[in-house]
Amino acid sequence: MALNRRHLLQGGAATVIAPALGSASSFSIASPANADTAAAEPAWRHGLSLFGDVKYPADFKHFDYINPDAPKGGAVRQIAVGTFDNFNIAVSGVKGSMAPIGQIYERLMEPSLDEVATQYGVLAEAAQHPADFSWVIYRLRKEARWHDGQPVTPEDVVYSLEVLKKFSPMYASYYRHVVKAEKTGEREVKFSFDSPGNRELPQIVGELTVLPKHYWEGTDNQGHKRDISQTTLEPPLGSGPYRIKDFNAGRTLTLERVKNYWGANLPARIGQNNFDEMRYEFFRDSTVALEGFKGDQVDWRIENSAKNWATAYDFPAVAEKHVLLEEFPNRSSGIMQAFVLNIRRAQFKDARVRNAFNWAFDFEEMNKQLFYGQYIRINSYFAGSDLASSGLPEGQELAILETVRDKVPAEVFTKPYQNPVGGNPDAVRTNLRESMRLLKEAGFEIKDHKLVDAAGKPVAVEILVEDPSYERVALFYKPSLERIGVATSVRVVDEVQYENRKRNFDYDIIIDSWPESLSPGNEQREYWGSQAADAPGSRNTIGIKNPAVDALIDRVIFAKDRAELVAATKALDRVLLWNHYVVPQWNYPKVRTARWDRFSHPAELPKYGLSGFPALWWFDADKAAKIGKRS
Incomplete structure (x- = not known):
């Protein structure tokens, strides 16, 4: 089970954001004590898991691995390798240099990073499916909103599946076993699959990035009808914790935290997305990106070069502990x-x-x-x-x-x-x-x-x-x-x-x-x-x-x-x-990182989350003051 994940937009061949397995004795979907029978209505579930019961109960407050009191504020500057000329993920996907755009959208469910292949509701408050896994219904939250204040609807979900499959080969392949999506209630959408027995499909559709139908079928500021089959640099409408603040095509992209983000207090969101701004500097060349980091033009770097790790970090800021080098184990x-x-x-x-x-x-x-x-x-x-x-x-x-x-x-x-x-x-x-x-x-x-x-x-x-x-x-x-x-x-x-x-x-x-x-x-x-x-x-x-x-x-x-x-x-x-x-x-079994020492993270990072940066970290004003202003 793997597609793009929001938590670690770090780049690098070995960077993987996917649920991981621990030990489990059975291959099952989490369910309450009164398990489904063939004749019974399938139970509504706040979380889905491939391997046993979910860890967190329906009334959980937040994930164990976050700091619920993490301060909001500050900015972080990150590296993006490549360029961009498009914000429309329907024709490009959320990958490579487009990865930051994923943070303006929400999905039906979000993975837990301290469990085995387990997800909890974000846009959706609950899901139900039969024992043969031939379909799944997601029930949307009443409070789910787009950044323009309009509610997220089943029509948005159906539209998203249809256009992503139509215009993106990646999504078409990934969701090809989903043969139908339909509205079945005021806040319910049903996905039907091409055959029973595929235990993963209910969770795979939970990964769906949901797009706003009313926005894409509307007109832009110049009165031109939008076309989701085409590339665009018009900042799109999202429902997630960030929106596009400004950009310089192909060079920089700045996201700003949505202050009235509807999902800020969801159990799967508390303590996360703490930076007021996330700025991405786009580099065509990894050597230039390294020099940009050393010159304090960016704050965080994933080092994929063994040569660089061995030789390129011998500069004064490292000796002065203004730049910290740290490896995080990859268990996921x-x-x-x-x-x-x-x-x-x-x-x-x-x-x-x-x-x-x-x-x-x-x-x-x-x-x-x-x-x-x-x-x-x-x-x-x-x-x-x-x-x-x-x-x-x-x-x-x-x-x-x-x-x-x-x-x-x-x-x-x-x-x-x-x-x-x-x-x-x-x-x-x-x-x-x-x-x-x-x-x-x-x-x-x-x-x-x-x-x-x-x-x-x-x-x-x-x-x-x-x-x-x-x-x-x-x-x-x-x-x-x-x-x-x-x-x-x-x-x-x-x-x-x-x-x-x-x-x-x-x-x-x-x-x-x-x-x-x-x-x-x-x-x-x-x-x-x-x-x-x-x-x-x-x-x-x-x-x-x-x-x-x-x-x-x-x-x-x-x-x-x-x-x-x-x-x-x-x-x-x-x-x-x-x-x-x-x-x-x-x-290499670890992720090599270098960072300017302006940030803090929870005392214990999740087992399957690599570094957890930037979603779980926050700007530390005291640390930042000790190393001075950014260049």
Whole structure:
């Protein structure tokens, strides 16, 4: 279960805002003592959970991990990498440089950050669904309001689902199992699903970002009718804790706290969203962004570069403790980050070729030279979580794999997956020989120092890069590929061009990552499912169309308990690995942060919330006074 989350708009490949799993013995929806029966009207619930009862009762005051007395006020300046020319999330989604816009909207429910895959009502005060999960009804709060004072209505919810599915490939894929949304009462909206048994769907629709129908069907200040199918820089109407105050297109965006925000006293909102202003500075280059932070142009930074973490923070403000460096553990997610081999391209259709590219990658030497030995190699699509496969399959996992035995590589059953290990000349030579053996077996050979296919056509690849900090990674890999005869180029493009090419699958190799919650579900179809392979803008950037993968994704989605979910996920992981779809990269189990010491946070941050910044933090005037005025 994963989509965008408001709590951590921090950027970085390993930053994940998704509910996480702890231990649980059953796969169930929280319910009162008088559990639903087939004949009874489903109970109304203030919170939904995939794994057991919800922690907080219906009359809870606030989450345990917040400071209910956190002061309101002050400002925080943050980094946004990229640019923007649009505020309409229906055509862009809430991601990347558009992430700050998500804070002007509310959703039906909001996740708790100290529980397992659990949500509580925000726009909705309650939800009900039958035992077979074939539909869900959300009942809206009477007090829910747009910033213009008009109430949030079921019509808004229905409209939001329809336009998001129509104009956004991401939302269309994510909500494709929701076949109908309809008003069923004065404040009630019902979502019907395409089949029963999908336990995650009631909560997935609870994540829906709700848009104002009356605003988008109205006219702007010049009397022009708005068009939700088009981009716009007109500040949109929201219902959340912030609104757009001002902006300089592509350069800065300032959000201001809505002083009369209708939801300020909701249990799921108390103690949060404490800054009067949140300013985002947009940087095209991560190096420039770092210099902006060091020059006190921004207050907070997520550091994704091991080199920078080791070498770039030796400046006076750090020594004087005006800038604090802190790592926060990531307990909420797993991840796959990798060189993606676009298997829509003819040269990557053979798994042996893809495997050869992995044998040519010397991670150990790269880790030493570029990353100061900080990283560990990824060997799972769920790396860093208890969902990662290891050893040989057994028990329920083996039983699940037996159902697809004739559709998966034989090694799934006979060999634990391992990446090649380099790091010294002898190992590298051995690995390159294995790479050449695989290529020869696949019908390729070396002619005039060039790798050619059976028709004599030279093999050439382009590694497409958006972030200049990844250029050195691609350039490190390039000579290794050239040693096996592959003509390799590295091209760095801007965010707009990169997104357009990525959306249309116009690349040979890119670097991509797939954050994984600890409760994987429907998003796996978007990541690896056959239907997503040809859908422009989908997260299936590899191009996987594999019936065994599709079958295992369904086993994950329709798992009946936690044990089956874990077994099915490990089985899926194992099949993805042995198809050699990617060249796995690396992972770091913590989030590195640097901040100017002007802020405070609750004594104990939530287990699954990483740093919790900025939603749970507040401006500390006493700390700010000690380090002086901002530049």
